[in-house]
Amino acid sequence: MADRIMKTKVKTRKDKKGTLALSASIAAAAFLSFSGQAKADNILLTQFDYGPDAYTLMASNLTASGHTVDIVDARTGGNVAAALAAEAYDQIFLYDLTASLYLNGADTAAMATFWSANSGLVVDSRSYGYYYQGSDPSEVALLQNVAANLSLSGGGVWVGTDHNPDWTHNGNAFLSAIGVDPVTGIFSDPVNFADPSSVLLSGVTPTALWGGGASIGQTPIGTQPNGIEMYIHFGHTLTDGSERPYISASFPLAGPTAVPEPSTLLLIGSGLSGLGLMRFWKRG
Secondary structure, eight states, X not given: OHHHHHHHHHHHHHHHHHHHHHHHHHHHHHHHHTSSOOOOOEEEEEEOSSTTHHHHHHHHHHHTTTOEEEEEETTSTTHHHHHHHHSOOSEEEEEOOSSSOOXXXXXXXXXXXXXXXXXXXXXXTTTTHHHHSTTOHHHHHHHHHHHHHHHHTTSEXXXXXXXXXXXXXXHHHHHHHTTOOOOEEEEOOOOOBOOTTOGGGTTOOGGGSTTTTSOEEEOOOEEOTTSOEEEEEEEEEOTTSOEEEEXXXXXXXXXXXXXXXXXXXXXXXXXXXXXXXXHHHHHO
């Protein structure tokens, strides 16, 4: 009988060790899943004018990175809101390739609500490069880098415009709705700020990007009315030291701090709970 009790105790200790190992494995798996790797996202891409080639090419290049892309005809007010209500998306690519205001109040409100839960933001005022030279390797790399870093941000919105006021109607309507400064002005200053450490410029030859010397707008940087910080990633530094950004983002050059998925948080919780239970057993 004593031998049987001893064996039972030993077995229990082994079971505890096995539980401890399993809990540690779960926690380790959760940590690895939260290691800064971008995931495949579900992306909604708006189509305005001058299509469909520019939009389908953008969708194809995003799909090549593993994302799923739906194109919504945003020229009818309410279509974007309906798309967001019908499907769960991780990112919106608001490609404002038009001189007309198409989005209505329902669209901008739906996008603002989406952004409040998926708050990564990239604003690109030289985005018409995707229309003029969408197959250029640097344009493709920039597009894919944007999607990857919005994914690491936990989702978000890319706003692609040109210069104000002619080509920013829809993009600025959205930025206003979320409390971010608009794209302003019309500038042709050459690009002399393109820090190679920028996560958006990985694999990009900055001089190959469309926009240097073209008439484009200035994107928002600094602290915004809604409290977020916008950082310059590509643009022009003036002689007085001030900056004229053509691409800005809600994350710095080094990139965003990765946001864990709910499933990852569940794994971490499960692993830590198991470790806590083992500590309780040990005390007992």
